[in-house]
Amino acid sequence: MTETDHPRRVTRALLSVSDKTGLIEFAQALAAHGVELVSTGGTAKAIASAGLKVKDVSELTGFPEMMDGRVKTLHPKVHGGLLAIRDNKEHAEAMKAHGIAPIDLLVVNLYPFEATVDKGAGFEECIENIDIGGPAMIRAAAKNHDDVAVVVEAQDYKAVLDELAANKGATTLKLRRRLAAKAYARTAAYDAAISNWFNRQLEIDAPDFRAFGGRLIQSLRYGENPHQTAAFYATPDKRPGVSTARQLQGKELSYNNINDTDAAYECIGEFDAKRTAACVIVKHANPCGVAEGSDLVSAYRKALACDSTSAFGGIIAMNRALDADTAREITKIFTEVIIAPGASEEAIAIIGARKNLRLLLAGSLPDPRAPGLTAKTVAGGLLVQSRDNAVVDDMTFKVVTKRAPTDAEMRDLKFAFRVAKHVKSNTIIYAKDLATVGIGAGQMSRVDSARIAARKAQDAASELKLAEPLTKGSVVASDAFFPFADGMLACIEAGATAVVQPGGSMRDDEVIKAADEHGIAMVFTGTRHFRH
Numbered sequence: 001m002t003e004t005d006h007p008r009r010v011t012r013a014l015l016s017v018s019d020k021t022g023l024i025e026f027a028q029a030l031a032a033h034g035v036e037l038v039s040t041g042g043t044a045k046a047i048a049s050a051g052l053k054v055k056d057v058s059e060l061t062g063f064p065e066m067m068d069g070r071v072k073t074l075h076p077k078v079h080g081g082l083l084a085i086r087d088n089k090e091h092a093e094a095m096k097a098h099g100i101a102p103i104d105l106l107v108v109n110l111y112p113f114e115a116t117v118d119k120g121a122g123f124e125e126c127i128e129n130i131d132i133g134g135p136a137m138i139r140a141a142a143k144n145h146d147d148v149a150v151v152v153e154a155q156d157y158k159a160v161l162d163e164l165a166a167n168k169g170a171t172t173l174k175l176r177r178r179l180a181a182k183a184y185a186r187t188a189a190y191d192a193a194i195s196n197w198f199n200r201q202l203e204i205d206a207p208d209f210r211a212f213g214g215r216l217i218q219s220l221r222y223g224e225n226p227h228q229t230a231a232f233y234a235t236p237d238k239r240p241g242v243s244t245a246r247q248l249q250g251k252e253l254s255y256n257n258i259n260d261t262d263a264a265y266e267c268i269g270e271f272d273a274k275r276t277a278a279c280v281i282v283k284h285a286n287p288c289g290v291a292e293g294s295d296l297v298s299a300y301r302k303a304l305a306c307d308s309t310s311a312f313g314g315i316i317a318m319n320r321a322l323d324a325d326t327a328r329e330i331t332k333i334f335t336e337v338i339i340a341p342g343a344s345e346e347a348i349a350i351i352g353a354r355k356n357l358r359l360l361l362a363g364s365l366p367d368p369r370a371p372g373l374t375a376k377t378v379a380g381g382l383l384v385q386s387r388d389n390a391v392v393d394d395m396t397f398k399v400v401t402k403r404a405p406t407d408a409e410m411r412d413l414k415f416a417f418r419v420a421k422h423v424k425s426n427t428i429i430y431a432k433d434l435a436t437v438g439i440g441a442g443q444m445s446r447v448d449s450a451r452i453a454a455r456k457a458q459d460a461a462s463e464l465k466l467a468e469p470l471t472k473g474s475v476v477a478s479d480a481f482f483p484f485a486d487g488m489l490a491c492i493e494a495g496a497t498a499v500v501q502p503g504g505s506m507r508d509d510e511v512i513k514a515a516d517e518h519g520i521a522m523v524f525t526g527t528r529h530f531r532h
C-alpha cells in the first residue's frame with residue numbers, strides 16, 4: 001500500500017438495502033473489522049436480528065423515518081458525513097460545529113422500481129417504488145469517492161472485504177473510483193427506467209431527453225471485428241430472446257452470434273407454436289431458410305433446402321421445444337447456435353455430443369405484437385423508433401388483380417410476407433408449400449434482389465438435383481412496393497404466380513396491369529416492412 005493508493009480507513013458504514021442478499025455476512029465481516037454500522041429501518045432490523053450492533057439512522061439524524069419511508073436519510077447529518085472532504089479544514093470545522101460524523105462506506109441498493117413495473121403493478125405502486133434517498137446518497141458518496149466507497153449491489157461486497165483484509169481496514173482510490181463510476185451508471189439506468197416508464201404511461205414518443213440503461217450480461221471478447229471492443233447489456237423490458245435465454249452448452253457467444261441469434265428468434269416469433277411448427281436459419285442477420293412443417297424436423301429440412309450452402313455455420317431458431325429427431329438432423333452439418341423455447345432431455349443429450357455448438361433455451365417466444373422501442377446510433381445521434389410490431393394476421397390482404405390467389409397461394413403469400421419483415425431491404429422472398437425457396441436480401445435494387453433470389457433458387461435446385469427451380473409456381477413477397485413493373489416482371493420470369501406487396505407506388509396501376517397481362521394474382525397489404 002503506497003500513498004498513491006490513497007487509502008481510506010473505513011470506520012463507519014451506512015447500510016440501506018432493499019435487496020438484502022448477502023447483507024448479514026457482509027455486515028458481520030465489516031463488524032469484524034471494527035466498522036460502526038448505521039442503518040435504515042428494515043436493514044437495521046435484519047442486521048440486529050443477526051446479533052450485530054447497529055445504530056438506527058434516526059438516532060443519527062434526530063428525526064424518525066417518516067411519510068411511508070419517503071424521508072429517512074435525507075438529512076445533513078447523513079449527506080454531510082458523505083460529502084465532507086476529510087482533508088479540507090473548513091469542511092472539518094463544519095462537521096465539528098454541526099456534530100456530523102464521517103461515513104466512509106455507503107452500501108445502498110435501490111427500491112425495486114424495475115421489478116415493480118415488470119410484475120405489472122399499478123401507477124401508484126410504481127411511483128412509491130421510486131427511490132429518492134438512495135440515489136441521493138449514492139451520488140453524494142460517488143462524488144466524494146476520494147474519501148468514501150460506495151457499493152450499489154451485493155456483487156461488490158467481496159471486492160470491498162478483500163481490500164479491507166489486504167489494507168488493514170482501508171479501501172484504495174482505485175476501487176473507490178471504479179465503484180463511483182458504477183454508482184453513477186446505476187442511478188442513470190434507474191432514472192432511465194423511470195423516465196421511459198413515464199413516457200409509456202403518457203404515450204410520449206419523442207421526449208426532450210431520452211435515456212436508456214442496461215446491466216452487463218457479458219463482456220465480449222471483441223465486437224463485429226477483432227479490433228473492436230464490445231459488451232452485451234440487458235435492458236429492463238426482458239423481451240424473451242438471446243438476452244434472457246439460458247445457454248446450456250457451447251462456447252461463449254460472440255457479438256455476431258448474439259446479433260444473428262436475435263434476428264433468428266425475432267423471426268421465429270412470427271410463427272405461433274400452437275398453429276404450426278417452424279424453423280428459421282439465419283446467416284449474417286438475414287434468414288437463409290424459413291419453413292413451417294408438420295413437425296420441427298420437417299420444418300428444419302425444408303428451411304435447410306432453401307440455401308444449404310449459406311446455412312453452413314448458421315444460427316437456427318425453432319418455435320417449439322427442440323426434439324431428438326431435429327437435434328439429430330441439425331448435428332449433421334456445422335451450426336453455430338440453436339435457440340428454442342425449450343428442449344427435450346434426449347435432444348439436449350444429442351446436442352451434448354457437439355461440445356462447441358451453443359444451445360440456448362429462451363423459455364418462451366417474443367410476442368411480435370408487443371410494443372417496444374428499437375434504437376440505433378448514427379454519427380452524433382441516436383435513432384429511436386417503435387418496434388415493427390405489425391403482424392400478417394392483423395392485415396387485410398386486398399386483391400388488386402383480375403385473378404385472386406388460390407387458397408394455396410394465399411397461404412404461401414401470408415407465410416412469405418411474415419418472413420419478409422425479417423429480411424434486410426430490398427427484400428424479395430419466393431415461397432412454396434410454406435417454405436422459402438429463394439431469398440433476396442439487402443440489395444440496393446429490388447430487381448437485383450428478385451434476380452439474386454431466383455439464382456439462389458436455381459443453385460438449390462441443382463444441389464437437390466431437381467429438374468427445375470422451386471421458384472416455378474412459387475409466390476413472391478416484396479417488403480415494399482414495386483416502384484416500376486420491372487422488379488415484379490423479374491419475379492414472374494423466375495416462375496412466380498402470385499405476389500404480395502404493400503402497394504402505394506405512383507405506378508401501382510402500371511404494376512397491376514403488368515400482373516394482369518401475365519395472369520398473376522396480386523394482393524396489397526398496405527403495410528411496409530422496411531428493415532435496414
Ligand SMILES: NC(=O)c1ncn([C@@H]2O[C@H](COP(=O)(O)O)[C@@H](O)[C@H]2O)c1NC=O
Binds near residue numbers: 016069135
Ligand atoms: N427516503 C429516504 O430517505 C431513503 N433513504 C434510503 N432509502 C431506501 O430505503 C431502502 C432500504 O430501506 P429499509 O432499510 O427500510 O429496508 C433502500 O433501498 C434505500 O435506497 C430511502 N427511501 C426512499 O427514498
